[in-house]
Amino acid sequence: MEAKKDYESLVERLEEIAHLSSVIGILHWDQEVIMPAGGADSRARQMSALAGVLHEKETDSRLGELIERLHGLGPADFTPVEWCNIREVKRAYDEEKRVPKELVREMADLRSRGHGVWVRARENNRFEEFSPVLEKWVRLKTRWAEAAYPHLPPYDALIDHYERGMTMASLTPMFERMKTRLVRLIRRVREQDEPPDSSFLQGNFPVNVQEQLGRRISADLGFSFAEGRIDVSVHPFCGGGDPTDVRITTRYRTDNFIESLYAVIHETGHGLYEQGRMKEERHRPASESLSMGIHESQSLFWERMIAQNRYFSSHYLKTFQETFPESFAGVSADRLYRAINQVQPGFIRVEADEVTYPLHVILRYELEKGLFDGSVAVADLPGVWKEKMGEYLGIQPPTDTLGVLQDVHWSGGDFGYFPSYTLGALYACQFYQALKKELPGLENDIAEGNFSRIKGWLNQKIHRQGKLFSPEDLVERVTGRPPDEEGFVRYLEEKYSDLYSLRQG
Template identity: 60%
Template sequence: MNKHYQNLVQKLEEISHLNGVMNTLGWDQEVMMPSGAAPARARQVAALAGVIHERMTHPALGECLDALEQHNHHVSSVEQCNIQEAKRQYVLMTRVPKRLTQALAELSSRGHEIWVQARQENRFNDFAPVIQEFLMLKKEWAECAFPELSLYDANLDLFERGTTVAQISTVFDQLKASLVPLIDAIRHNGYQPDTSFLKGRFGINQQVKLTQKISKDIGFDFTKGRIDVSVHPFCGGGHPTDVRITTRYAEHDFIESLYAVIHETGHALYEQGRMPGLEDLPVSESLTMGIHESQSLFWERMIGQSKAFCTHYFKLFCDTFPDNLKNVTVDSFYQAVNMCQPALIRVEADELTYPLHVILRYEIEKDLFEGNIAVDDLPEVWNEKMIAYLGIRPPSDTLGVLQDSHWSGGAFGYFPSYTLGAIYACQFYDAMQQALPDTEKNIETGNFAPIKKWLNENVHRQGRLYTPQELVLRIAGEPLNPQHFLNYLKAKYSAIYCLNVSA
């Protein structure tokens, strides 16, 4: 048993190292790589994907897993998890031809560059063939990988294991039914917070110093990570000791970069907080994208946009941008950063309108896979849903259907994770407050260590020992429940906007 398990560990660690190289190549492509290197990088990525596929589907790995299944007595929960995760991944990979894996990797690399150019030039027609090709490949992938599931359920399972269209649609319909009228009531409300002081000129150098300080304050370890600039903020890197955050800075807006960094730091803390000594094994990996997103939204929304957080950092904000914030109070700052204003761009959306951006994308993806809409019709469908849900129409495809990078990498099924994560974050925060009654006081005094420790112990170091459903039940005492999220939003925004809305 021990010999077979050690053999498995050796193989899994090698695969982890190769995936780390792939992730670092992806980070480099978005941050450092010269644009002229795109064709060569696409070939490099495809070649490496082929090597990883060979390792993950090698008969020797299958033989090792078979031997472990026959002698699986007296194994620890960690060992059992590694065996089960490796077996699941092996079965999945052996069902998918190497040719298809390489085609997806190559298109992902090439598609990203095409998307960047199309977005800059507002030319959806240049990007449409990439979506069309991805749909063809991802449908083929779904038929190979999960023949028992519908095409879109298979793609969802890649990011939210065990979650189906039926489950997500039920949750999203509940959110839509409550949020659309609430947002409409705010839009037509007489009171609107003053946000004029958030407009102006905010030096990039000051923004960089501010975001790095706050990221470090809440726990990001800069000896095992870094912050850079990219078109689309993300958290990547090759290992928990090498976590790469990116953001983007704009002179006219320091709030976007501030909360993008807090958001990505939440992801980074999950990665840096994984099981010590087991970082290269499946048991320590993040559970699902929804759970991962719960960590970024936990820090960005539940903490970063709280009154206590604004109170703690208000002097620093004023010292950093004295001309902009000289006549501002903590209350007015808190209201301004929480203003509900339907916006065109998802990553700039407030927490109240954000779920509708996600629901829009989910519904479009679902219809694409079910054949209900054509790729060429995407801009029109997108704009119609924006009007129906948020009351605004994108003036260009750059500010509409071309804004996200996800489809350029074939990440269909990813978007629901953002809103599932927001629901999880709310339930986790409620559970943490019960365990740590001084949470609000800790935030107001800048004592984030107990919060990070609680997340480390309850989420980050649990790895894949439990299913998402089991983890949420263990932490919150109940399954995924969107009502907590709705109650939180209604209470918070009714207070800000002086609305009479029942929870």
């Protein structure tokens, strides 16, 4: 009886916190999409006022007492979902309590200052201007990790923040094996002298026509426009305030529509995850997305496993031909498929294809690991970066702007985030392979543009599972085995051996 009342009080507090957090989501979307430039200062103050309120609510001692009482009862008295809510809020509450306020303030200051420093350093190709920020971040994040998760090595604590349960002990050997095979695959692709013809993907594609096409395909995949929107921002993202108000963005170039369309598909994957969360628990932690890696698996599932798939090309060729008749006259589905699956080592991670992308991530992982175990000094980063780029991708960036300064993440102290991208790709592939076994006729569905069974499967197996399991356990429950890179690497080897007519080797 008492427990039931306590649980209801807990839920009331959690929902209030969720509503206030979702307001921050709307404000952030608004800032990127809508807000006039002059509103920046006032927006920063609004955000900071709301963050302050949220912090008060999240660290309220009466919340702490409720959590202690409920957690003390143990899981037997609760449903798995209820227990998940209790467990998750306890974790967040305890973490917040363990980290000194003064450190939180120092990090917030460095975050806002660091971004500006990074922007200028990147513009001017001056790594030395950014390195003091990096030095400080490594010190602050080490202190944070030691305070929040003292039983973990600092870099494990940082990884764990994005991908709970993942450690260097798991990642390092996985990334090592991946690296060896992908470096070899890329070398073989590069030895092939005949790149696929993608000239027809350059042309003149009016923005309003691209917009319509993007909306149509997003709706085909299952995105609900009654509970979401697509707009324009400088960098595509998926945001918004609630599973019933999911806002994805893209950007348009009139000379290329594939980039924008695939950004829409990618963000649609994130959006479907959000729209697919369990309804009853919508404003409680148990329903929230599980991890960065699992979120990324959903965007990459649709972008790569579905939309870079041969059957997708064969289905949408006709649509593309009707939409852009000049560019697509005489183009076959096979030519389209080859054109959207080119492998081309480049300097910039966000422009990388699915074969070279993991090496961008592994490089950053190795550097971050080195920064936190002391084996790499901040000052060495530019040199090590270039060296590794040469070793992994066979190219060396001519400037730090095109190298170590390219990503925003480190300016905000987001170490441990990069591995999620490649874990996401790996999960996506493993999910697709499981789905293929479970759903006879999967490829036929794609070829017919019928995505409802696919979306339904993801809804049920992943989206509605919320935070009930760890990422690793979820992958195992869905696919029958824990995450491993072998299937992913073999998928890449087979797909690109075929695409590039590589001899067995």
